[in-house]
Amino acid sequence: MADEKILLELCFGTTCFVMGASKLQEIESIIPPQYKNKVEVKAHTCLDLCKNSTYMKAPFVKLDGEIISEATVEKILKAIERKIDG
Amino acid sequence: MDNSNTTHIKREVLVRLIHAFINQEMGNVRELPFQMRPKNGEAPYRCCIYKERAILRQRAIAGLGLSVETDDEMTSLNTYAQQAMDRTEPEKEILTVVDAACKGCVPSRVYVTELCQGCVARPCVSTCKFGAIQIKDGRSVIDGDKCKNCGMCMQVCPYSAIVKLKVPCEDACPVGAIHKNEMGHAVIDFDKCISCGACVGACPFAAVHEKSQVIDILKEMKAGKKVVAMVAPAVVGQLPVSVNKIAQALIESGFSEVFEVAQGADTTARTEADDFKERMERGDEFMTTSCCAAYNELVEKHIPELKPFRSDTRTPMYYTAKFVKEQYPDCVTVFIGPCVAKRKEAQKEEYTDYVMNFEEMGALFVALNIEVANCEDYHFANEASKEGRNFAVTGGVAESVKVALKDFPELFPTCVNGLNTKSVKDLKNWAKKGQCPEGNLVEIMACEGGCVAGSACLNNKRITTKKIQAYAGESKCINDLPVIEPKTN
Ligand code: SF4
Ligand code: SF4
Ligand code: FES
Numbered sequence: 274m275a276d277e278k279i280l281l282e283l284c285f286g287t288t289c290f291v292m293g294a295s296k297l298q299e300i301e302s303i304i305p306p307q308y309k310n311k312v313e314v315k316a317h318t319c320l321d322l323c324k325n326s327t328y329m330k331a332p333f334v335k336l337d338g339e340i341i342s343e344a345t346v347e348k349i350l351k352a353i354e355r356k357i358d359g
Numbered sequence: 360m361d362n363s364n365t366t367h368i369k370r371e372v373l374v375r376l377i378h379a380f381i382n383q384e385m386g387n388v389r390e391l392p393f394q395m396r397p398k399n400g401e402a403p404y405r406c407c408i409y410k411e412r413a414i415l416r417q418r419a420i421a422g423l424g425l426s427v428e429t430d431d432e433m434t435s436l437n438t439y440a441q442q443a444m445d446r447t448e449p450e451k452e453i454l455t456v457v458d459a460a461c462k463g464c465v466p467s468r469v470y471v472t473e474l475c476q477g478c479v480a481r482p483c484v485s486t487c488k489f490g491a492i493q494i495k496d497g498r499s500v501i502d503g504d505k506c507k508n509c510g511m512c513m514q515v516c517p518y519s520a521i522v523k524l525k526v527p528c529e530d531a532c533p534v535g536a537i538h539k540n541e542m543g544h545a546v547i548d549f550d551k552c553i554s555c556g557a558c559v560g561a562c563p564f565a566a567v568h569e570k571s572q573v574i575d576i577l578k579e580m581k582a583g584k585k586v587v588a589m590v591a592p593a594v595v596g597q598l599p600v601s602v603n604k605i606a607q608a609l610i611e612s613g614f615s616e617v618f619e620v621a622q623g624a625d626t627t628a629r630t631e632a633d634d635f636k637e638r639m640e641r642g643d644e645f646m647t648t649s650c651c652a653a654y655n656e657l658v659e660k661h662i663p664e665l666k667p668f669r670s671d672t673r674t675p676m677y678y679t680a681k682f683v684k685e686q687y688p689d690c691v692t693v694f695i696g697p698c699v700a701k702r703k704e705a706q707k708e709e710y711t712d713y714v715m716n717f718e719e720m721g722a723l724f725v726a727l728n729i730e731v732a733n734c735e736d737y738h739f740a741n742e743a744s745k746e747g748r749n750f751a752v753t754g755g756v757a758e759s760v761k762v763a764l765k766d767f768p769e770l771f772p773t774c775v776n777g778l779n780t781k782s783v784k785d786l787k788n789w790a791k792k793g794q795c796p797e798g799n800l801v802e803i804m805a806c807e808g809g810c811v812a813g814s815a816c817l818n819n820k821r822i823t824t825k826k827i828q829a830y831a832g833e834s835k836c837i838n839d840l841p842v843i844e845p846k847t848n
Binding site: 288290296318345346 | 363364366367370371374375395598599608718721722724725728729730731732733817818819822
């Protein structure tokens with residue numbers, strides 16, 4: 274478990290980007306050093322979560338498959354911390 | 360705009376209004392605040408959902424292009440939606456303050472923090488010319504009635520214990536046009552306001568709104584008009600895709616054709632180069648550029664002495680719109696950009712009909728479910744130059760004039776990178792003396808960094824600056840491009 278990385282999936286599709294994902298573009302450089310090499314970051318164009326009327330919950334991010342809606346830098350960092358430190 | 364929460368709320372309101380228009384549900388707009396904050400739901404930011412709904416209601420008023428200032432709080436959003444549907448032109452004043460959102464800021468004042476050590480020297484007491492400071496219980500205390508907010512005590516305190524509480528919008532305004540009234544709401548004095556948008560970006564509650572013209576534009580499309588989009592050079596990089604894809608997404612949103620305002624920037628550069636040469640040859644000391652709409656408002660309202668030094672050249676938006684209207688006399692022109700002041704400029708000239716900002720463009724794509732990354736590459740009918748495409752970045756305009764002038768060794772360009780109280784003062788001084796010590800071609804941009812820092816951008820200016828420079832880098836030099844003429848038949 275110790276050297277297994279957790280997967281952070283960001284969405285830069287149009288809906289997510291407009292609704293706030295633009296602020297998540299530099300998240301990799303903000304992840305605190307103690308977590309940095311435990312997180313693998315992947316970018317997508319549309320995670321297919323924004324269709325129908327769910328757009329208002331964008332931007333979406335997935336952390337090890339778990340969906341974070343209305344994602345902000347603070348929310349993501351907290352979730353990473355919780356995942357790693359338990 | 361760097362606050363995720365307010366960005367999200369503002370844009371969600373716009374998306375919902377556009378949705379309502381498209382689905383012909385403008386008669387139900389009054390439900391918008393309830394849909395966003397439903398019964399038994401949470402109030403994520405304010406004291407309760409009732410307050411949040413009141414704020415959302417006012418944001419929707421601004422989104423419909425109307426003033427919050429004249430709202431009586433009783434009128435239904437449905438009535439306002441009807442007004443928006445019925446009007447034939449947008450309202451004159453282009454900004455409005457959502458007073459329900461604006462309350463967080465205490466009036467600007469000088470304030471003693473608990474760092475005060477009650478020192479024996481007490482330089483604050485002896486420095487204050489107005490006798491406003493006394494020592495009570497071993498601490499310095501400011502009498503608000505006597506204090507004139509001069510800040511002298513702040514400078515002399517050896518512990519830096521005295522601070523000035525700022526009101527962000529007031530502090531950002533370069534011309535002192537926005538102030539809190541007795542009710543504690545910010546009020547804009549439109550006689551002074553130069554529409555720079557600094558307050559829009561500075562308010563942490565996003566209380567200052569542009570009055571949107573999105574409904575007006577959608578109405579024109581629905582009426583079957585040929586609606587043409589003119590995208591400002593700063594559009595490059597607003598979304599993480601190529602500008603050709605953004606243009607195609609505009610076509611899919613209902614625009615008939617898309618033009619780059621960079622083509623008009625080429626006309627501006629060439630005209631300004633001729634103007635500069637003529638002025639220098641007749642012995643003028645300096646010339647300022649004239650493409651920034653907020654700077655032009657500044658000159659009209661606050662520094663008329665600068666008029667003789669400002670180039671007579673028209674803006675890239677003007678030349679582009681003129682070109683488009685000559686080519687399609689019956690079309691409707693929409694400028695798409697990051698800027699508040701362009702709305703004012705559009706009202707004053709005859710060729711640009713509407714202005715849509717980048718946030719509204721983004722909201723349009725979201726409402727229509729357009730994934731821009733999956734759009735084809737749009738082919739622009741006209742080619743713009745490297746220099747024209749660089750207009751959105753500080754220094755770009757001066758550089759374009761320099762290149763267009765080819766060989767003119769007497770040119771010394773300089774940039775006023777952002778209007779603020781200091782640069783406004785400098786400009787006044789130069790106008791008074793009739794001289795500019797920094798150079799003879801003065802580029803002026805109201806936003807620090809250029810149009811990429813406009814208040815309605817979707818992406819951050821560092822990223823867009825790089826994208827614009829890369830895009831410009833692939834383009835031809837202005838001197839290698841033919842002058843284009845409208846195609847008329
Ligand atoms: S920054 Fe200005 S507009 Fe915003 S809440 Fe404070 S006083 Fe109101
Ligand atoms: S738009 Fe600019 S000039 Fe007008 S009130 Fe806001 S900061 Fe001041
Ligand atoms: S754009 Fe992010 S889920 Fe669709």
